[in-house]
Amino acid sequence: xxxxxxxxxxxxxxxxxxxxxxSFFRWLFFSHSCYNYERLQGMGVAxxxxxxxxxxxxxxxxxxxxxxxxxxxxxCEPTFAAMIHGFTIAVEExxxxxxxxxxxxxxxxxxxxxxxxxGMGDSLLQGLLAxxxxxxxxxxxxxxxIMGPIIFLVGTAVPxxxxxxxxxxxxxxxxxxxxxxxxxxRKIEKITNAAGIAGLAVIGAxxxxxxxxxxxxxxxxxxxxxxxxxxxxxxxxNLLPLGTVMLCWFxxxxxxxxxxxxxxxxxxxxxxxxxxIF
Amino acid sequence: xxxQAILISLWAFFITSTFAAGIGFFVLMKPLVSGTVVGxxxxxxxxxxxxxxxxxxxxxxxxxxxxxxxTDLTFAGVIGTALAILSGVSPExxxxxxxxxxxxxxxxxxxxxxxxxxxxxxxxxxxxEGNVKGVAFMNLVPGQVIxxxxxxxxxxxxxxxxxxxxxxxxxxxxWWAIQALMVVGGMLPALGIAILLKYxxxxxxxxxxxxxxxxxxxxxxxxxxxxVLFGCVGYLSMNVNMGESxxxxxxxx
Numbered sequence: 001x002x003x004x005x006x007x008x009x010x011x012x013x014x015x016x017x018x019x020x021x022x023s024f025f026r027w028l029f030f031s032h033s034c035y036n037y038e039r040l041q042g043m044g045v046a047x048x049x050x051x052x053x054x055x056x057x058x059x060x061x062x063x064x065x066x067x068x069x070x071x072x073x074x075x076c077e078p079t080f081a082a083m084i085h086g087f088t089i090a091v092e093e094x095x096x097x098x099x100x101x102x103x104x105x106x107x108x109x110x111x112x113x114x115x116x117x118x119g120m121g122d123s124l125l126q127g128l129l130a131x132x133x134x135x136x137x138x139x140x141x142x143x144x145x146i147m148g149p150i151i152f153l154v155g156t157a158v159p160x161x162x163x164x165x166x167x168x169x170x171x172x173x174x175x176x177x178x179x180x181x182x183x184x185x186r187k188i189e190k191i192t193n194a195a196g197i198a199g200l201a202v203i204g205a206x207x208x209x210x211x212x213x214x215x216x217x218x219x220x221x222x223x224x225x226x227x228x229x230x231x232x233x234x235x236x237x238n239l240l241p242l243g244t245v246m247l248c249w250f251x252x253x254x255x256x257x258x259x260x261x262x263x264x265x266x267x268x269x270x271x272x273x274x275x276x277i278f
Numbered sequence: 279x280x281x282q283a284i285l286i287s288l289w290a291f292f293i294t295s296t297f298a299a300g301i302g303f304f305v306l307m308k309p310l311v312s313g314t315v316v317g318x319x320x321x322x323x324x325x326x327x328x329x330x331x332x333x334x335x336x337x338x339x340x341x342x343x344x345x346x347x348x349t350d351l352t353f354a355g356v357i358g359t360a361l362a363i364l365s366g367v368s369p370e371x372x373x374x375x376x377x378x379x380x381x382x383x384x385x386x387x388x389x390x391x392x393x394x395x396x397x398x399x400x401x402x403x404x405x406x407e408g409n410v411k412g413v414a415f416m417n418l419v420p421g422q423v424i425x426x427x428x429x430x431x432x433x434x435x436x437x438x439x440x441x442x443x444x445x446x447x448x449x450x451x452x453w454w455a456i457q458a459l460m461v462v463g464g465m466l467p468a469l470g471i472a473i474l475l476k477y478x479x480x481x482x483x484x485x486x487x488x489x490x491x492x493x494x495x496x497x498x499x500x501x502x503x504x505x506v507l508f509g510c511v512g513y514l515s516m517n518v519n520m521g522e523s524x525x526x527x528x529x530x531x
Contacts, residue, residue, distance in 0.1 A: 033296035034421040036394030047417040063408035141331035194512035201508035204490025212464030248472030269462035
């Protein structure tokens with residue numbers, strides 16, 4: 001967008017903040033409207049770009065190729081994906097104003113950012129924020145405290161909305177290089193690690209409090225009886241819940257499917273219960 | 279009962295549809311939230327919330343990657359909670375009830391994602407004509423019809439006709455079987471936790487899981503305290519070389 005360009009291109013189209021907002025709302029609501037195996041969020045991207053395409057391109061041919069570009073395969077954590085869309089909008093705006101940017105460049109850029117942004121979004125939002133707030137929420141809810149679901153609802157919804165909005169506008173105002181430097185491997189690794197520390201400690205606590213398994217085994221030695229669970233409680237309370245989690249983890253690492261493990265738990269738990277072990 | 283069944287099926291539609299403002303999948307579909315609302319509709323928020331929270335335990339590790347889902351949260355959370363409240367079972371039994379529902383629900387999810395693939399081709403025709411509104415329409419409307427057909431209607435049928443079937447089965451079940459279901463219900467959250475562990479644990483970070491476990495076991499700290507404590511530890515870790523791979527350290531040097 002140089003002054004030279006402005007002189008050459010007579011009808012210069014300038015996007016306004018409200019155009020970006022229109023696209024933001026469409027992405028927020030409709031990213032997964034037509035979620036499908038073929039393009040995943042591709043249709044959602046096209047929908048989000050619709051107001052931008054209508055404003056930037058007037059001819060049928062231009063609109064057709066712009067729609068093709070935006071409808072291509074896309075799959076990314078939706079909140080962080082906002083940054084990609086913001087940036088794509090900036091690129092489309094340049095393209096509409098006469099800059100020569102090939103379609104492949106735009107698509108290559110989108111595709112290359114999907115992975116790292118998903119990684120960051122999944123570990124921060126799905127891995128850390130949702131898991132920690134969900135654990136707290138479940139904990140409170142099971143004690144009958146209505147704040148449980150409310151804390152989770154507000155604590156997750158507000159960041160999703162606010163971040164998607166900020167990323168949309170940030171993406172538009174940032175350049176590719178800025179986004180790429182933000183996504184340097186080292187930084188992602190550090191953020192993922194920090195998220196992992198808090199997330200793991202919380203699910204450790206959940207393993208202790210929310211898995212229930214105790215043994216009913218009682219040994220009789222003549223006059224004296226030994227209640228197995230009391231022995232365990234002196235040693236490591238919650239040993240059986242921890243053991244169950246470790247067993248599931250082990251089986252998952254052995255490539256057992258969750259369904260297979262569920263069936264295993266059903267069979268093991270039921271037989272144990274019927275035999276009087278649990 | 280008819281009105282309540284309709285409201286619950288509309289709730290199932292809303293959280294699964296695109297109209298949930300981007301928080302359907304992340305927030306509203308979680309049984310903790312969806313079950314509480316089902317409880318509200320059925321006039322027992324407290325029970326709905328506790329059952330929803332219990333069902334949510336096994337889905338703690340619910341992370342969708344690339345559209346593959348291990349279980350359907352709408353079926354498990356909404357139908358599961360409704361059936362449990364209406365037939366008066368304990369949360370543990372509700373959990374064992376919700377699991378098969380969630381598995382059945384994956385069929386609805388699969389149908390939705392397959393049907394949506396067809397709409398892409400219709401949208402491509404509009405794209406070829408440069409018809410922007412047509413593409414937007416194909417993204418928005420047909421998918422929601424599918425959600426209505428495969429989520430709202432099954433939910434209505436299950437909530438309206440299901441409870442008597444569940445009650446019948448429960449009456450038929452002997453005590454030892456119900457007890458076994460409760461033992462299994464207590465164990466199942468372990469899987470949800472294990473799925474998260476597999477996703478998050480790395481060699482350097484795994485000890486934090488055990489630290490969390492032992493702090494909760496011996497010091498009886500609750501989850502909020504542990505979350506705050508280790509949120510701070512995580513933040514501090516960003517400024518030290520904790521948990522970094524050797525390559526990253528070399529890169530830094």
